[in-house]
Structure formats: structure tokens, C-alpha cells
Amino acid sequence: MITRPTHGGNLTWASQVAGSSVIWDFSASINPWGPPASAIAAIQAAIPELIHYPDPNYGALRGAIALHHGLDPAWVFPGNGAAELLTWAAMDLAQESLTALITPAFADYGRACRGAGAALLPCGLDLHSEQRLEDLLPPSALLLNNPHNPTGKLWPVAELLPLIAESPCVVVDEAFMDFLPPGQQQSLIPYLAQFPQLVVLRSLTKFYSLPGLRLGYALAHPDRLAQWRQRRDPWAVNHLAAAVGAVVLEDQEFAQKTWQWLPPAREKLFQGLAGLPGLTPYPGAANFLLVETAVGSDLLQLDLLQTAQVLIRDCLSFPELGDRYFRVAVRTEAENQHLLTALTASLQRLTPNPHVP
Numbered sequence: 001m002i003t004r005p006t007h008g009g010n011l012t013w014a015s016q017v018a019g020s021s022v023i024w025d026f027s028a029s030i031n032p033w034g035p036p037a038s039a040i041a042a043i044q045a046a047i048p049e050l051i052h053y054p055d056p057n058y059g060a061l062r063g064a065i066a067l068h069h070g071l072d073p074a075w076v077f078p079g080n081g082a083a084e085l086l087t088w089a090a091m092d093l094a095q096e097s098l099t100a101l102i103t104p105a106f107a108d109y110g111r112a113c114r115g116a117g118a119a120l121l122p123c124g125l126d127l128h129s130e131q132r133l134e135d136l137l138p139p140s141a142l143l144l145n146n147p148h149n150p151t152g153k154l155w156p157v158a159e160l161l162p163l164i165a166e167s168p169c170v171v172v173d174e175a176f177m178d179f180l181p182p183g184q185q186q187s188l189i190p191y192l193a194q195f196p197q198l199v200v201l202r203s204l205t206k207f208y209s210l211p212g213l214r215l216g217y218a219l220a221h222p223d224r225l226a227q228w229r230q231r232r233d234p235w236a237v238n239h240l241a242a243a244v245g246a247v248v249l250e251d252q253e254f255a256q257k258t259w260q261w262l263p264p265a266r267e268k269l270f271q272g273l274a275g276l277p278g279l280t281p282y283p284g285a286a287n288f289l290l291v292e293t294a295v296g297s298d299l300l301q302l303d304l305l306q307t308a309q310v311l312i313r314d315c316l317s318f319p320e321l322g323d324r325y326f327r328v329a330v331r332t333e334a335e336n337q338h339l340l341t342a343l344t345a346s347l348q349r350l351t352p353n354p355h356v357p
């Protein structure tokens, strides 16, 4: 038996536990409507070019990302997923004496910071009460995640700006920000010119359902990005990913479809989860929900896999959450209903019956 994974989306492990290759995957927070047809068409059109190295300057890709965000291409650094970019961002954080990190936190922050020698100060988020960021975080370098994985919490720009103004280096991972329509996003991208100490990370993995392609980008001051370029290998983004990135950000039809689907689907799933005994979902702004559970999430995860081939994300890899929480992606109406039906049955099996002595 292979060991329980620490990331969502490990279908090899799940298939082995479920005894089935068909898995209803709620563990990785991926848009159920993708990948967009525009991405597949771009991949097909780019296949003949695989006999060449990618453009080491990624001119077309950087130009498209820059245009999308109203920036100069010199402020754009494409990467092999946001995970690769965390490696380079952590090297900048390592120049500072301490980096405050809100916990629970995405596990890859620890990997990147340990590798770079950046000292992390965990700042525990109180899940049961509202906290002001200025009370939670000291004046230091910051590694932030907005909206926050795994809680789905969204911090308003107005709350972030005073902290950024006082910090020597701020990395903000906005991997899930694109799930909010432009009018509701709390992105720091418009403030890059004002704060040279600011780095914003974006990912195409979640919104465009392309975790296997590997594409993300950093937006930051050109001097910082010039230093990053000297450290990394010359063709970190493959040709197919670069071709997709050059077109997909302008796919308005796909974006609109996602923005229309998510709020009602998330609300319906939230209500369904809140109606189940022993479960307390947290309101979230992204395409996933964190759920507190009276039954151990490890037991629940195994039961769901073995009886309904449903994979939820246990939170054992977030030490602050342990086995009292799990996270689920918001998916299509039919899939969400399958999850709720499976959860109902599993909870009945796993909850001791108070009437039986």
C-alpha cells in the first residue's frame, strides 16, 4: 500500500484504496468546466513546434500576460506552475530575518522556504473568530495567500496595503483569485508599481483545469525578475504550456461560464454540508470549502473512497487542522449531489448511534 498523500489530487493512491480507477475527485480544487477548448486548440496547434526549444524570453507569453493585467512585459516572469515560482520568491524572503506566514498554510511554502533558508514565523489563524491581519502579523517579510487555502478566506486589499507598506518583502500567492469575477477580486496587481517589495504569484492550474500542464507566473519589479532569471534554467516553461498561456487569459466565454457557475454551486454545496450531522462548513470565496467534522476526516476519507469512490482532501498535512477538518472542491451540480449522498451514508455508518447501548 502506498502512503497517504500530502497533496490533493493523488489518484494513484485513491484508486488503490477504492479498488477502482474511476474516482470522484473533490480533493484537488480544479475547475470542473475545463480545460477550455481554446487551451486544447492551442496545444494541438503547437505540437509541430515541439522540435524546437521554446523562446527563452517567452515573448508572446509574457506579452499576453502583460496585456491581460495592463503591465509592461518586463514585469512578467512565467514559471513551471506557481510551485516553481515559490522557489525563487523564497530566495528573496531568505534575505530578510523573518517571514510571517499565516497558518494553516499550503505545504509547498514550507518546502520552498526550507530550501532557500528563509526563517518562517507561523501566525495561527483563529478559525472561530474574525481577526484583523494587523493583529495577526508582525511587521516583517510576509508570505500571504489570498484567497487563502485551505479556508477560502479573502482579505480585502484595504486591509493588506498598510502591511505591505511596512514590509521589506511581500509575496502574495493569488493562485485562486481568478475564481472571483474582476469586480470582486482583491488582487494586489494594481499596486505593483507602488511597492517594489511586492511579488504576486498567479497559477493557471486551478481556474483553467491544467494541473498537468504546469503554468503560472510571477508579477514583480523588473530588477527582481532579472535576478530570478539568472538563477533558473533557461526553458522552465515548456512549449505547449507557453502556447496555452498566450491565448487562454483572453477566453472570456470560459471565464464568464466559471464566474456564473461558482457562487450558486458553492452556496448549494455549503447548505448541503451544513445540513449533515457533525459537519460545519466555513464560508469561502474560492472554489473549495473547508469543513469541520466531528468524525475523524481520515476515517471519513477511507469510508468515502471504499464505498462511493469519492476522494475528499483530509487536512492531516495541515498540523493546525489535523483530523477534525477536510476540504472539498465545488464541482458540477451532479457531482456535488453525489458527494452529499455519499457523505450522508458514510456519516451514518461512522457516527455511533446514541440509542444503541
Ligand SMILES: Cc1ncc(COP(=O)(O)O)c(C=O)c1O
Pocket (backbone or CB within 6 Å): 080, 081, 082, 083, 084, 106, 145, 149, 173, 175, 202, 203, 204, 205, 211, 215, 216
Ligand atoms: C495556494 C496554492 N498556491 C499554489 C499552488 C500550486 O499551483 P501550481 O499548480 O501553479 O504550481 C497550489 C496548489 O495546490 C495552491 O493550493
